[in-house]
Amino acid sequence: MAMVEFWYEFASTYSYPAALRVAALAAERGVALAWRPFLLGPVFATQGWRDSPFNIYPAKGRYMWRDLERICAARGLPFRRPEPFPQNSLLAARVALALDGDDRAGFSRNVYAAEFGEGLSIADRALIVRLVADLGLDPEAILARAESDANKSKLKSECARAIALGVFGAPTLATEDGELFWGDDRLEQGLDWAAGGGG
């Protein structure tokens, strides 16, 4: 069974619509999906950025918000812009990485829905606790695991791995044969590539 890695960052706007549809698109094609949360901060730092490019470049930022609004409207997804942008996504990323399989995917979708569907702050520990509890898991145990030294180190390794793969933005699909497909608008193409065994 072909496998694709889905690299996503919780502060990333286009990762929201992508996260809510990528599993269904992968299943339709018989492709296994590995959810790979990471942080764009270290990636952007290699490019000299200390903020989101959507803030650094206002025309691009204005376009992105309007584009996202149109995408959400077309797909019937609620949309509410969180303040501030970008959100601090460190805790959410650590928790996602501390979860496995369906729990990781479910938690990740719920984080995006809270952040960009309801405009809630994902830096708010109480929100993260609630989202973990909503999955029927024990928040205290999960957060302890998420904030363990081992998990913190693992997240750093994941960011280094993303950079090594050539990831420069999110969401990005990485195929087993080394191809990258960047953006919500490339999900179908990347999954088709994986399902078809290449181009």
Add this chain to the structure above:
Amino acid sequence: MAMVEFWYEFASTYSYPAALRVAALAAERGVALAWRPFLLGPVFATQGWRDSPFNIYPAKGRYMWRDLERICAARGLPFRRPEPFPQNSLLAARVALALDGDDRAGFSRNVYAAEFGEGLSIADRALIVRLVADLGLDPEAILARAESDANKSKLKSECARAIALGVFGAPTLATEDGELFWGDDRLEQGLDWAAGGGG
């Protein structure tokens, strides 16, 4: 009849596959297309860039070349990377702006095909002369018009107009109701928007 502006820059890589298909996509939808050549240099300058972002940010650049190669392969378009990149597109833009209607569209397609299909240098005056002659036009007269003060000023105005519209990259479709759709991968969406009278 709905009208859409197609803003393009001859040095822009994704404008190549877009320019070769946008007229057919517009015709299918009964949308009139206005070809608007401009220069990204002044736009990038407002963002503090003095080079292509694909050169400034190597990971993004590597991705773009591979992505473009995949797009061309999937569409049966020849692809050959021009050196240097980006090409100096000033003369080509001036000539395109000095032409009207089908001549402008035909010349523009031929410039892209020479640049990214054959890897030729569009800064080469002899190439531009040949492409004008290939359309059955008089190169001497067209180049004189292209390099007139009036046409040089017009190109500056076009760049200012693009910035005023919020254009930050190419290709970009601009609809009559003020929407922008950026990228070869947004052509269908932008033309559908225009044909349907909005979202």
